[in-house]
Amino acid sequence: MFKKLDDRELAFLENIVHVRNYGTDEVVFGEGDVGSGMYCIRTGQVQIYKLDEHGNEIEQAVLEAGDFFGEIALTASRPRCAAARTTEPTVLIGLFRSDMIEAVRRHPVPSSKIMLGLNRVISDRLLQCNLQMEVLKKQLAALQKKQSDE
Protein backbone atom coordinates (compact mmCIF):
# COMPACT_ATOMS: atom_id res chain seq x y z
CA MET A 1 0.00 0.00 0.00
CA PHE A 2 2.84 2.40 0.80
CA LYS A 3 5.49 0.91 -1.47
CA LYS A 4 5.22 3.60 -4.15
CA LEU A 5 6.00 6.39 -1.67
CA ASP A 6 9.46 7.97 -1.75
CA ASP A 7 11.49 8.89 1.35
CA ARG A 8 10.02 12.39 1.66
CA GLU A 9 6.47 11.07 1.35
CA LEU A 10 7.18 8.35 3.91
CA ALA A 11 8.43 11.07 6.28
CA PHE A 12 5.13 12.89 5.68
CA LEU A 13 3.23 9.67 6.41
CA GLU A 14 5.17 9.31 9.65
CA ASN A 15 3.76 12.68 10.73
CA ILE A 16 0.12 11.72 10.25
CA VAL A 17 0.10 8.23 11.79
CA HIS A 18 -0.33 7.36 15.46
CA VAL A 19 1.84 4.72 17.11
CA ARG A 20 -0.12 2.77 19.73
CA ASN A 21 1.19 0.18 22.19
CA TYR A 22 -1.05 -2.73 23.16
CA GLY A 23 -0.67 -5.43 25.82
CA THR A 24 -1.57 -9.09 25.41
CA ASP A 25 -5.29 -9.83 24.81
CA GLU A 26 -6.22 -6.19 24.38
CA VAL A 27 -9.18 -5.39 22.13
CA VAL A 28 -8.22 -3.03 19.29
CA PHE A 29 -11.84 -2.65 18.15
CA GLY A 30 -15.04 -4.63 18.57
CA GLU A 31 -17.39 -5.94 15.88
CA GLY A 32 -19.87 -3.17 15.04
CA ASP A 33 -17.67 -0.37 16.46
CA VAL A 34 -17.56 2.85 14.45
CA GLY A 35 -14.49 2.49 12.30
CA SER A 36 -12.36 5.55 11.83
CA GLY A 37 -9.14 4.18 10.40
CA MET A 38 -6.77 1.33 9.63
CA TYR A 39 -3.90 -0.26 11.52
CA CYS A 40 -0.55 -1.69 10.41
CA ILE A 41 1.22 -4.15 12.70
CA ARG A 42 4.76 -3.01 13.50
CA THR A 43 5.51 -5.81 15.98
CA GLY A 44 3.35 -8.48 17.58
CA GLN A 45 0.27 -10.39 16.47
CA VAL A 46 -3.41 -9.56 16.01
CA GLN A 47 -6.33 -11.97 15.85
CA ILE A 48 -9.37 -11.03 13.75
CA TYR A 49 -12.56 -12.76 14.88
CA LYS A 50 -16.36 -12.61 14.68
CA LEU A 51 -18.96 -13.63 17.22
CA ASP A 52 -21.66 -16.16 16.31
CA GLU A 53 -25.24 -15.94 17.59
CA HIS A 54 -24.25 -17.76 20.82
CA GLY A 55 -21.43 -15.32 21.49
CA ASN A 56 -18.67 -17.78 20.56
CA GLU A 57 -15.61 -16.36 18.83
CA ILE A 58 -14.92 -17.54 15.28
CA GLU A 59 -11.38 -16.80 14.21
CA GLN A 60 -11.10 -15.19 10.78
CA ALA A 61 -7.37 -14.53 10.54
CA VAL A 62 -4.19 -14.11 12.54
CA LEU A 63 -2.08 -11.20 11.33
CA GLU A 64 1.64 -10.72 11.87
CA ALA A 65 4.08 -7.81 11.68
CA GLY A 66 3.81 -6.02 8.33
CA ASP A 67 0.11 -6.91 7.84
CA PHE A 68 -2.65 -4.35 8.04
CA PHE A 69 -6.37 -4.40 8.80
CA GLY A 70 -9.44 -2.13 9.07
CA GLU A 71 -8.61 -0.29 5.84
CA ILE A 72 -12.27 0.05 4.73
CA ALA A 73 -12.90 2.53 7.57
CA LEU A 74 -10.22 4.86 6.23
CA THR A 75 -12.50 6.27 3.56
CA ALA A 76 -15.97 5.96 5.10
CA SER A 77 -17.41 5.76 8.60
CA ARG A 78 -18.76 2.19 8.65
CA PRO A 79 -19.23 -0.27 11.50
CA ARG A 80 -16.35 -2.75 11.85
CA CYS A 81 -17.38 -6.10 10.32
CA ALA A 82 -15.10 -8.09 12.66
CA ALA A 83 -13.31 -7.57 15.94
CA ALA A 84 -9.53 -7.35 16.42
CA ARG A 85 -7.54 -8.35 19.49
CA THR A 86 -3.83 -8.63 20.19
CA THR A 87 -2.48 -12.02 21.23
CA GLU A 88 0.88 -10.73 22.50
CA PRO A 89 2.40 -7.31 23.27
CA THR A 90 1.90 -5.45 20.01
CA VAL A 91 2.79 -2.10 18.48
CA LEU A 92 0.25 -0.85 15.93
CA ILE A 93 0.52 2.09 13.58
CA GLY A 94 -2.88 3.72 13.12
CA LEU A 95 -3.79 5.81 10.10
CA PHE A 96 -7.13 7.54 10.67
CA ARG A 97 -9.70 9.17 8.43
CA SER A 98 -9.68 12.58 10.11
CA ASP A 99 -5.89 12.86 9.68
CA MET A 100 -6.18 11.61 6.10
CA ILE A 101 -8.84 14.20 5.22
CA GLU A 102 -6.66 16.98 6.63
CA ALA A 103 -3.62 15.57 4.81
CA VAL A 104 -5.54 15.53 1.50
CA ARG A 105 -6.21 19.26 1.97
CA ARG A 106 -2.72 20.19 3.09
CA HIS A 107 -0.53 17.79 1.07
CA PRO A 108 -2.58 16.55 -1.88
CA VAL A 109 0.23 14.78 -3.76
CA PRO A 110 1.49 12.29 -1.16
CA SER A 111 -2.05 11.85 0.19
CA SER A 112 -3.40 10.91 -3.22
CA LYS A 113 -0.56 8.38 -3.57
CA ILE A 114 -1.59 6.81 -0.25
CA MET A 115 -5.25 6.78 -1.32
CA LEU A 116 -4.32 5.18 -4.65
CA GLY A 117 -2.36 2.53 -2.76
CA LEU A 118 -5.39 1.92 -0.56
CA ASN A 119 -7.59 1.72 -3.64
CA ARG A 120 -5.24 -0.87 -5.16
CA VAL A 121 -5.35 -3.02 -2.02
CA ILE A 122 -9.14 -2.84 -1.75
CA SER A 123 -9.48 -3.64 -5.49
CA ASP A 124 -7.19 -6.68 -5.06
CA ARG A 125 -9.26 -7.91 -2.14
CA LEU A 126 -12.50 -7.34 -4.06
CA LEU A 127 -11.11 -9.32 -6.98
CA GLN A 128 -10.09 -12.12 -4.62
CA CYS A 129 -13.58 -12.12 -3.10
CA ASN A 130 -15.16 -12.29 -6.55
CA LEU A 131 -12.94 -15.21 -7.53
CA GLN A 132 -13.73 -17.02 -4.27
CA MET A 133 -17.42 -16.36 -4.80
CA GLU A 134 -17.21 -17.85 -8.30
CA VAL A 135 -15.55 -20.97 -6.89
CA LEU A 136 -18.18 -21.22 -4.13
CA LYS A 137 -21.01 -20.75 -6.64
CA LYS A 138 -19.60 -23.56 -8.77
CA GLN A 139 -19.26 -25.78 -5.68
CA LEU A 140 -22.84 -24.98 -4.70
CA ALA A 141 -24.16 -25.72 -8.19
CA ALA A 142 -22.26 -29.05 -8.18
CA LEU A 143 -23.70 -29.92 -4.78
CA GLN A 144 -27.24 -29.04 -5.87
CA LYS A 145 -26.82 -31.13 -9.02
CA LYS A 146 -25.51 -34.05 -6.96
CA GLN A 147 -28.48 -33.80 -4.59
CA SER A 148 -30.99 -33.70 -7.46
CA ASP A 149 -29.30 -36.72 -9.11
CA GLU A 150 -29.64 -38.69 -5.88
Add this chain to the structure above:
Amino acid sequence: MNSSSGMSRAQVAVLYLVLTTAIASGIVIYSSASTVTALFKTATTGLFLPLLLSLIVSFLLDPAVQFFEGQKINRTLSIFIVYILMFSLFFLFLLIVGPPNWEGMINALKADFPRYISRAIEWLSGLLAVAQQHFPFITNYDLSERLRATSQTFFGVVLMQTPRSAIKIGSLLLLVPLFSFFFLRDSRRIMRSLISLTPNRYFEMVLDIYAHVSWQLSHFIRGRILEALIIGIVVWIGLSLTDIRYAPILAVIAGATNLVPYIGPLIGMIPGLVIALVDLGMGGQFWWILCVYVLIAQIILDNFILIPILISKVSNLHPLWVILAIIMGGKLYGVMGMIIGVPIASIINIIFIEIHQYRRSFNLYNRYFTNRGKLL
Protein backbone atom coordinates in the same frame (compact mmCIF):
# COMPACT_ATOMS: atom_id res chain seq x y z
CA MET B 1 -4.30 -3.11 80.14
CA ASN B 2 -7.21 -3.13 77.69
CA SER B 3 -9.78 -0.40 77.25
CA SER B 4 -13.50 -1.23 77.04
CA SER B 5 -13.42 -1.24 73.20
CA GLY B 6 -10.73 -3.93 73.18
CA MET B 7 -7.80 -1.63 72.24
CA SER B 8 -4.69 -1.20 74.36
CA ARG B 9 -3.68 2.26 75.54
CA ALA B 10 -0.70 2.20 73.15
CA GLN B 11 -3.02 1.39 70.21
CA VAL B 12 -5.34 4.24 71.13
CA ALA B 13 -2.34 6.60 71.33
CA VAL B 14 -1.12 5.47 67.88
CA LEU B 15 -4.61 5.86 66.43
CA TYR B 16 -4.88 9.34 67.93
CA LEU B 17 -1.46 10.26 66.51
CA VAL B 18 -2.34 8.91 63.04
CA LEU B 19 -5.69 10.73 62.97
CA THR B 20 -4.12 14.01 64.13
CA THR B 21 -1.35 13.71 61.51
CA ALA B 22 -3.91 12.91 58.82
CA ILE B 23 -6.05 15.93 59.69
CA ALA B 24 -2.99 18.21 59.95
CA SER B 25 -1.58 17.05 56.61
CA GLY B 26 -5.05 17.42 55.07
CA ILE B 27 -5.20 21.04 56.22
CA VAL B 28 -1.65 21.69 54.96
CA ILE B 29 -2.42 20.13 51.54
CA TYR B 30 -5.68 22.10 51.31
CA SER B 31 -4.08 25.43 52.21
CA SER B 32 -1.08 24.90 49.93
CA ALA B 33 -3.43 23.84 47.12
CA SER B 34 -5.49 26.99 47.55
CA THR B 35 -2.24 29.03 47.66
CA VAL B 36 -1.11 27.36 44.44
CA THR B 37 -4.53 28.05 42.85
CA ALA B 38 -4.34 31.68 44.00
CA LEU B 39 -0.81 31.99 42.61
CA PHE B 40 -1.92 30.38 39.36
CA LYS B 41 -4.88 32.78 39.17
CA THR B 42 -2.64 35.82 39.73
CA ALA B 43 -0.11 34.57 37.19
CA THR B 44 -2.72 34.01 34.50
CA THR B 45 -4.74 37.20 35.06
CA GLY B 46 -5.09 39.13 31.83
CA LEU B 47 -3.95 36.18 29.72
CA PHE B 48 -7.45 34.97 28.92
CA LEU B 49 -8.26 37.67 26.38
CA PRO B 50 -4.97 37.53 24.42
CA LEU B 51 -5.17 33.73 24.36
CA LEU B 52 -8.76 33.80 23.12
CA LEU B 53 -8.01 36.43 20.47
CA SER B 54 -4.92 34.48 19.35
CA LEU B 55 -7.04 31.36 19.00
CA ILE B 56 -9.52 33.30 16.86
CA VAL B 57 -6.73 34.80 14.73
CA SER B 58 -5.14 31.40 14.23
CA PHE B 59 -8.51 29.94 13.16
CA LEU B 60 -8.86 32.83 10.67
CA LEU B 61 -5.37 32.56 9.21
CA ASP B 62 -5.19 28.76 9.08
CA PRO B 63 -6.74 28.41 5.57
CA ALA B 64 -4.18 30.87 4.16
CA VAL B 65 -1.32 29.01 5.85
CA GLN B 66 -2.69 25.74 4.49
CA PHE B 67 -2.76 27.25 1.00
CA PHE B 68 0.97 28.06 1.14
CA GLU B 69 1.73 24.67 2.67
CA GLY B 70 0.02 23.14 -0.37
CA GLN B 71 2.61 24.94 -2.53
CA LYS B 72 5.34 22.79 -0.87
CA ILE B 73 6.44 25.54 1.54
CA ASN B 74 7.04 24.40 5.12
CA ARG B 75 4.55 25.48 7.77
CA THR B 76 6.74 27.95 9.68
CA LEU B 77 7.68 29.78 6.49
CA SER B 78 4.04 29.69 5.36
CA ILE B 79 3.00 31.39 8.61
CA PHE B 80 5.64 34.09 8.11
CA ILE B 81 4.44 34.65 4.53
CA VAL B 82 0.84 34.99 5.72
CA TYR B 83 1.90 37.43 8.47
CA ILE B 84 3.88 39.57 6.01
CA LEU B 85 0.97 39.51 3.54
CA MET B 86 -1.54 40.50 6.23
CA PHE B 87 0.57 43.41 7.47
CA SER B 88 1.28 44.59 3.90
CA LEU B 89 -2.41 44.43 3.01
CA PHE B 90 -3.29 46.38 6.12
CA PHE B 91 -0.74 49.12 5.37
CA LEU B 92 -1.75 49.19 1.71
CA PHE B 93 -5.35 49.66 2.79
CA LEU B 94 -4.31 52.52 5.07
CA LEU B 95 -2.28 54.07 2.23
CA ILE B 96 -5.17 53.92 -0.22
CA VAL B 97 -8.08 54.81 2.05
CA GLY B 98 -6.08 56.90 4.50
CA PRO B 99 -6.14 56.16 8.20
CA PRO B 100 -9.35 57.31 9.87
CA ASN B 101 -8.59 59.97 12.48
CA TRP B 102 -9.59 57.71 15.40
CA GLU B 103 -8.09 59.89 18.14
CA GLY B 104 -9.73 63.06 16.86
CA MET B 105 -13.02 61.26 16.42
CA ILE B 106 -12.95 59.82 19.96
CA ASN B 107 -12.08 63.22 21.46
CA ALA B 108 -14.87 64.87 19.48
CA LEU B 109 -17.26 62.12 20.57
CA LYS B 110 -16.24 62.69 24.20
CA ALA B 111 -17.10 66.36 23.80
CA ASP B 112 -20.34 65.64 21.99
CA PHE B 113 -21.45 62.78 24.21
CA PRO B 114 -23.28 64.89 26.89
CA ARG B 115 -25.08 66.81 24.14
CA TYR B 116 -26.31 63.58 22.52
CA ILE B 117 -27.43 62.18 25.87
CA SER B 118 -29.29 65.34 26.89
CA ARG B 119 -31.04 65.48 23.51
CA ALA B 120 -31.92 61.81 23.75
CA ILE B 121 -33.28 62.41 27.26
CA GLU B 122 -35.32 65.38 26.02
CA TRP B 123 -36.74 63.24 23.24
CA LEU B 124 -37.50 60.39 25.62
CA SER B 125 -39.13 62.79 28.09
CA GLY B 126 -41.40 64.01 25.31
CA LEU B 127 -42.24 60.43 24.50
CA LEU B 128 -42.88 59.72 28.17
CA ALA B 129 -45.19 62.71 28.45
CA VAL B 130 -47.25 61.38 25.54
CA ALA B 131 -47.30 57.93 27.10
CA GLN B 132 -48.38 59.36 30.46
CA GLN B 133 -51.39 61.02 28.83
CA HIS B 134 -52.57 57.62 27.59
CA PHE B 135 -51.40 55.48 30.52
CA PRO B 136 -51.64 57.51 33.74
CA PHE B 137 -50.25 54.70 35.93
CA ILE B 138 -46.66 55.30 34.74
CA THR B 139 -46.54 58.88 36.02
CA ASN B 140 -44.22 58.12 38.93
CA TYR B 141 -41.50 56.46 36.85
CA ASP B 142 -38.68 59.01 36.43
CA LEU B 143 -37.18 57.62 33.23
CA SER B 144 -35.21 60.67 32.19
CA GLU B 145 -33.47 61.03 35.58
CA ARG B 146 -32.56 57.36 35.59
CA LEU B 147 -31.16 57.57 32.07
CA ARG B 148 -29.17 60.70 32.97
CA ALA B 149 -27.59 58.97 36.01
CA THR B 150 -26.78 55.80 34.02
CA SER B 151 -25.27 57.72 31.12
CA GLN B 152 -23.14 59.84 33.48
CA THR B 153 -21.79 56.69 35.15
CA PHE B 154 -21.14 55.12 31.74
CA PHE B 155 -19.37 58.25 30.49
CA GLY B 156 -17.22 58.35 33.63
CA VAL B 157 -16.20 54.71 33.10
CA VAL B 158 -15.38 55.41 29.41
CA LEU B 159 -13.20 58.40 30.40
CA MET B 160 -11.38 56.38 33.04
CA GLN B 161 -10.93 53.26 30.94
CA THR B 162 -9.61 54.92 27.77
CA PRO B 163 -5.93 55.26 28.82
CA ARG B 164 -6.04 51.82 30.43
CA SER B 165 -7.53 50.35 27.23
CA ALA B 166 -4.74 51.94 25.20
CA ILE B 167 -2.14 50.06 27.26
CA LYS B 168 -4.23 46.90 26.96
CA ILE B 169 -4.50 47.26 23.18
CA GLY B 170 -0.73 47.86 22.95
CA SER B 171 -0.01 44.64 24.84
CA LEU B 172 -2.60 42.79 22.72
CA LEU B 173 -0.90 43.98 19.52
CA LEU B 174 2.30 42.40 20.78
CA LEU B 175 0.93 39.23 22.38
CA VAL B 176 -1.75 38.18 19.89
CA PRO B 177 0.54 37.80 16.82
CA LEU B 178 3.09 35.97 19.00
CA PHE B 179 0.58 33.52 20.50
CA SER B 180 -1.17 33.04 17.14
CA PHE B 181 2.17 32.14 15.56
CA PHE B 182 2.70 29.33 18.07
CA PHE B 183 -0.94 28.20 17.84
CA LEU B 184 -0.67 28.03 14.06
CA ARG B 185 2.64 26.19 14.13
CA ASP B 186 2.21 23.79 17.04
CA SER B 187 -1.51 23.36 17.79
CA ARG B 188 -1.70 20.17 15.76
CA ARG B 189 1.31 18.69 17.55
CA ILE B 190 -0.04 19.70 20.98
CA MET B 191 -3.48 18.21 20.26
CA ARG B 192 -1.94 15.01 18.90
CA SER B 193 0.14 14.50 22.02
CA LEU B 194 -2.91 15.21 24.21
CA ILE B 195 -5.10 12.76 22.27
CA SER B 196 -2.36 10.13 22.38
CA LEU B 197 -2.89 9.97 26.16
CA THR B 198 -6.36 8.43 25.58
CA PRO B 199 -6.63 4.70 26.45
CA ASN B 200 -6.45 2.42 23.38
CA ARG B 201 -10.12 1.37 23.59
CA TYR B 202 -11.42 4.97 23.31
CA PHE B 203 -8.72 6.38 21.07
CA GLU B 204 -10.63 6.20 17.77
CA MET B 205 -13.76 7.72 19.33
CA VAL B 206 -11.86 10.64 20.89
CA LEU B 207 -9.96 11.31 17.67
CA ASP B 208 -13.19 11.30 15.65
CA ILE B 209 -15.06 13.60 18.05
CA TYR B 210 -12.08 15.97 18.20
CA ALA B 211 -11.99 16.14 14.37
CA HIS B 212 -15.73 16.93 14.21
CA VAL B 213 -15.63 19.54 16.96
CA SER B 214 -12.58 21.33 15.57
CA TRP B 215 -14.12 21.40 12.07
CA GLN B 216 -17.36 22.88 13.38
CA LEU B 217 -15.52 25.34 15.59
CA SER B 218 -13.22 26.62 12.88
CA HIS B 219 -16.20 27.16 10.55
CA PHE B 220 -18.22 28.83 13.29
CA ILE B 221 -15.46 31.22 14.40
CA ARG B 222 -14.43 32.10 10.83
CA GLY B 223 -18.12 32.58 9.93
CA ARG B 224 -18.87 34.84 12.89
CA ILE B 225 -15.80 37.05 12.40
CA LEU B 226 -16.37 37.36 8.65
CA GLU B 227 -20.03 38.16 9.32
CA ALA B 228 -19.10 40.93 11.79
CA LEU B 229 -16.50 42.30 9.37
CA ILE B 230 -18.92 42.40 6.41
CA ILE B 231 -21.68 43.99 8.51
CA GLY B 232 -19.19 46.59 9.77
CA ILE B 233 -18.05 47.45 6.24
CA VAL B 234 -21.63 47.66 4.91
CA VAL B 235 -22.69 49.92 7.80
CA TRP B 236 -19.59 52.06 7.22
CA ILE B 237 -20.39 52.47 3.52
CA GLY B 238 -24.09 53.04 4.24
CA LEU B 239 -23.41 55.69 6.87
CA SER B 240 -20.69 57.39 4.78
CA LEU B 241 -23.35 58.19 2.18
CA THR B 242 -25.00 60.50 4.73
CA ASP B 243 -23.66 63.53 6.63
CA ILE B 244 -23.44 61.59 9.89
CA ARG B 245 -20.24 61.98 11.91
CA TYR B 246 -18.25 59.12 13.48
CA ALA B 247 -19.23 56.63 10.74
CA PRO B 248 -16.08 54.46 11.30
CA ILE B 249 -16.67 54.25 15.08
CA LEU B 250 -20.35 53.43 14.54
CA ALA B 251 -19.37 50.75 12.01
CA VAL B 252 -16.94 49.18 14.50
CA ILE B 253 -19.69 49.20 17.15
CA ALA B 254 -22.19 47.65 14.72
CA GLY B 255 -19.70 44.93 13.71
CA ALA B 256 -18.59 44.10 17.26
CA THR B 257 -22.12 44.00 18.70
CA ASN B 258 -23.19 41.81 15.79
CA LEU B 259 -21.16 39.02 17.44
CA VAL B 260 -23.95 38.82 20.04
CA PRO B 261 -27.03 37.38 18.35
CA TYR B 262 -30.54 38.86 18.74
CA ILE B 263 -29.69 41.61 21.27
CA GLY B 264 -26.34 42.72 19.81
CA PRO B 265 -27.57 44.32 16.56
CA LEU B 266 -30.29 46.20 18.48
CA ILE B 267 -27.74 47.67 20.89
CA GLY B 268 -25.31 48.30 18.03
CA MET B 269 -27.73 50.56 16.19
CA ILE B 270 -28.71 52.74 19.19
CA PRO B 271 -25.62 55.06 19.13
CA GLY B 272 -25.97 55.56 15.38
CA LEU B 273 -29.66 56.36 15.63
CA VAL B 274 -29.17 58.75 18.57
CA ILE B 275 -26.40 60.64 16.75
CA ALA B 276 -28.47 60.73 13.56
CA LEU B 277 -31.52 61.99 15.44
CA VAL B 278 -29.60 64.71 17.27
CA ASP B 279 -27.35 65.91 14.42
CA LEU B 280 -29.53 65.33 11.36
CA GLY B 281 -33.06 65.40 12.77
CA MET B 282 -35.83 63.05 11.74
CA GLY B 283 -35.47 63.65 8.03
CA GLY B 284 -34.67 61.50 5.01
CA GLN B 285 -31.11 60.82 6.19
CA PHE B 286 -32.34 59.42 9.53
CA TRP B 287 -34.68 57.01 7.74
CA TRP B 288 -31.84 55.99 5.38
CA ILE B 289 -29.59 55.26 8.40
CA LEU B 290 -32.37 53.21 10.02
CA CYS B 291 -32.78 51.40 6.70
CA VAL B 292 -29.02 50.68 6.54
CA TYR B 293 -29.02 49.28 10.08
CA VAL B 294 -32.22 47.27 10.00
CA LEU B 295 -33.15 46.43 6.43
CA ILE B 296 -29.82 46.26 4.58
CA ALA B 297 -27.39 45.09 7.29
CA GLN B 298 -29.64 42.91 9.42
CA ILE B 299 -32.54 41.59 7.39
CA ILE B 300 -31.17 41.33 3.84
CA LEU B 301 -27.44 40.86 4.39
CA ASP B 302 -27.28 39.01 7.72
CA ASN B 303 -30.42 36.90 7.75
CA PHE B 304 -30.75 36.04 4.07
CA ILE B 305 -27.13 35.96 2.89
CA LEU B 306 -24.48 35.73 5.60
CA ILE B 307 -26.02 33.43 8.23
CA PRO B 308 -27.17 30.75 5.74
CA ILE B 309 -23.79 30.78 3.96
CA LEU B 310 -21.33 31.29 6.79
CA ILE B 311 -22.89 29.76 9.86
CA SER B 312 -24.50 26.36 10.07
CA LYS B 313 -27.88 26.13 11.79
CA VAL B 314 -26.39 23.58 14.21
CA SER B 315 -24.37 26.20 16.03
CA ASN B 316 -27.28 28.59 16.57
CA LEU B 317 -28.17 28.94 20.22
CA HIS B 318 -31.62 29.12 21.76
CA PRO B 319 -32.44 32.77 22.71
CA LEU B 320 -32.65 31.82 26.40
CA TRP B 321 -29.06 30.50 26.35
CA VAL B 322 -27.98 33.67 24.54
CA ILE B 323 -29.41 35.87 27.30
CA LEU B 324 -27.88 33.68 30.03
CA ALA B 325 -24.49 33.74 28.26
CA ILE B 326 -24.60 37.54 27.97
CA ILE B 327 -25.48 37.97 31.66
CA MET B 328 -22.83 35.49 32.84
CA GLY B 329 -20.20 36.89 30.44
CA GLY B 330 -21.00 40.42 31.65
CA LYS B 331 -20.63 39.38 35.30
CA LEU B 332 -17.25 37.76 34.63
CA TYR B 333 -15.54 40.14 32.18
CA GLY B 334 -17.78 43.21 31.77
CA VAL B 335 -18.57 44.48 28.27
CA MET B 336 -15.92 42.25 26.68
CA GLY B 337 -17.46 39.29 28.50
CA MET B 338 -20.86 40.16 27.03
CA ILE B 339 -19.39 40.06 23.51
CA ILE B 340 -17.36 36.87 23.93
CA GLY B 341 -19.89 35.12 26.21
CA VAL B 342 -22.18 34.07 23.37
CA PRO B 343 -19.45 32.71 21.07
CA ILE B 344 -18.05 30.72 24.02
CA ALA B 345 -21.53 29.37 24.83
CA SER B 346 -21.87 28.44 21.14
CA ILE B 347 -18.54 26.62 21.27
CA ILE B 348 -19.71 24.61 24.31
CA ASN B 349 -22.99 23.97 22.46
CA ILE B 350 -21.12 22.66 19.40
CA ILE B 351 -19.05 20.31 21.57
CA PHE B 352 -22.21 18.93 23.24
CA ILE B 353 -24.05 18.53 19.92
CA GLU B 354 -21.12 16.68 18.34
CA ILE B 355 -20.76 14.28 21.26
CA HIS B 356 -24.52 13.75 21.36
CA GLN B 357 -24.73 13.10 17.60
CA TYR B 358 -21.82 10.69 17.77
CA ARG B 359 -23.48 8.80 20.58
CA ARG B 360 -26.88 8.73 18.88
CA SER B 361 -25.55 7.63 15.48
CA PHE B 362 -23.48 4.80 16.77
CA ASN B 363 -25.07 3.99 20.13
CA LEU B 364 -21.77 4.34 21.90
CA TYR B 365 -23.29 3.84 25.32
CA ASN B 366 -24.19 0.22 24.64
CA ARG B 367 -20.80 -0.36 23.13
CA TYR B 368 -18.84 0.81 26.13
CA PHE B 369 -21.24 0.22 29.02
CA THR B 370 -23.35 -2.73 30.18
CA ASN B 371 -27.11 -2.40 30.65
CA ARG B 372 -26.46 -1.63 34.31
CA GLY B 373 -24.17 1.25 33.37
CA LYS B 374 -20.94 -0.58 34.18
CA LEU B 375 -17.91 0.14 32.00
CA LEU B 376 -17.18 -2.83 29.72
